[in-house]
Amino acid sequence: MSSIEERLAIIEAKDEIRELTARYCHAVVDGDVEAIIELFCRDGVFRMRNSAFTGHAELRQMYQGGVGAKTHKPFIQNHVIELDGPTEASGRCSVEIRIFQEGTAMTAAGHYLDRYRVEDGRWKLADRFYNAYHLAPWETGWTR
Amino acid sequence: MSSIEERLAIIEAKDEIRELTARYCHAVVDGDVEAIIELFCRDGVFRMRNSAFTGHAELRQMYQGGVGAKTHKPFIQNHVIELDGPTEASGRCSVEIRIFQEGTAMTAAGHYLDRYRVEDGRWKLADRFYNAYHLAPWETGWTR
Amino acid sequence: MSSIEERLAIIEAKDEIRELTARYCHAVVDGDVEAIIELFCRDGVFRMRNSAFTGHAELRQMYQGGVGAKTHKPFIQNHVIELDGPTEASGRCSVEIRIFQEGTAMTAAGHYLDRYRVEDGRWKLADRFYNAYHLAPWETGWTR
Numbered sequence: 253m254s255s256i257e258e259r260l261a262i263i264e265a266k267d268e269i270r271e272l273t274a275r276y277c278h279a280v281v282d283g284d285v286e287a288i289i290e291l292f293c294r295d296g297v298f299r300m301r302n303s304a305f306t307g308h309a310e311l312r313q314m315y316q317g318g319v320g321a322k323t324h325k326p327f328i329q330n331h332v333i334e335l336d337g338p339t340e341a342s343g344r345c346s347v348e349i350r351i352f353q354e355g356t357a358m359t360a361a362g363h364y365l366d367r368y369r370v371e372d373g374r375w376k377l378a379d380r381f382y383n384a385y386h387l388a389p390w391e392t393g394w395t396r
Numbered sequence: 397m398s399s400i401e402e403r404l405a406i407i408e409a410k411d412e413i414r415e416l417t418a419r420y421c422h423a424v425v426d427g428d429v430e431a432i433i434e435l436f437c438r439d440g441v442f443r444m445r446n447s448a449f450t451g452h453a454e455l456r457q458m459y460q461g462g463v464g465a466k467t468h469k470p471f472i473q474n475h476v477i478e479l480d481g482p483t484e485a486s487g488r489c490s491v492e493i494r495i496f497q498e499g500t501a502m503t504a505a506g507h508y509l510d511r512y513r514v515e516d517g518r519w520k521l522a523d524r525f526y527n528a529y530h531l532a533p534w535e536t537g538w539t540r
Numbered sequence: 541m542s543s544i545e546e547r548l549a550i551i552e553a554k555d556e557i558r559e560l561t562a563r564y565c566h567a568v569v570d571g572d573v574e575a576i577i578e579l580f581c582r583d584g585v586f587r588m589r590n591s592a593f594t595g596h597a598e599l600r601q602m603y604q605g606g607v608g609a610k611t612h613k614p615f616i617q618n619h620v621i622e623l624d625g626p627t628e629a630s631g632r633c634s635v636e637i638r639i640f641q642e643g644t645a646m647t648a649a650g651h652y653l654d655r656y657r658v659e660d661g662r663w664k665l666a667d668r669f670y671n672a673y674h675l676a677p678w679e680t681g682w683t684r
Contacts, residue, residue, distance in 0.1 A: 274474040327473045329615045330562040357537030390537030393645030393678030418618040471617045501681030534681030
């Protein structure tokens, strides 16, 4: 059995990691690219099926070209977190995204497969893989 | 470093505040105006860009004229909470709302900027500002 | 006043129960019927207004005929949990579901009224009642 101190530290870590993903959503809504970048480790990665962006410089470029224009409103839910020691963790969380881009309302959904790591005393995103379910015009909805 | 007792109290406070916002959603869905009012401090405020309702009497009138008819289904997510001592806190959380009003399905989204305070031994809403992203007919979706 | 140990155990139980409902969503998205079943007590029940499925055999049949084809993406939110001793709890949580069935995008929403119980050392679903708000084609939206 773990000590009270160890058990409490696990709960605190999970609480901070859940807020990390919530802060990510708020920063995306605000179009605050520097705030998004600060949530990633210095060598942090954002990956999709056919692309990957590694480190703050690449991430900054990716986010500036994307959500920097306040096009996306993400809503993260269903978070499951597994701690791997005091400074490493992994998680899966679902996301729904409201998008307004080029005059068109769109809806997206998927889930993130995340790696988290403590850097500079804070839990940060070490690796975020976006597994997309669909991205569709709001008016017609998804077709898979 | 805080004591175990202090650290646990912070986690408990955040847990109760998250459930406070969930209870708010359930009370709105149920159209239970008295349950909603009880979640606010006696001098609690609900604010939108161009209006504010202060204290239980004004809040009761506002909610009775609105969600009392079970028109709204809110879904609150992405909650970040900052404690300011043992009885004061602030938070930001996102919300999506399914609405059915005057025969029309509508969708809304935004975020709440909240102040929480302990009153009568429970965390309550001291001030809730609704920052709306959009409110749109479901069929066409948002236009900003 | 409860001891630190008791208070921490309550927080841990609620954390595990929230992840239980998140794991449920992930298993449904993955169409992993055995993973869903393992989240229920051996005599666990899933109920809707006009039907009930009791025990792993009935649940397996129900889920295999339904979400096993990866038709549903549930998003669970607004979770309120009440502990009734160390091995029993109840809860209410909201759910939005993205559905793709027979070539049609649909949207559903409702809330679950849950009973949870510890079995084999883990919190599991003892009884889940789905209170549906609506199930509608995405294109037209809900009509109540």
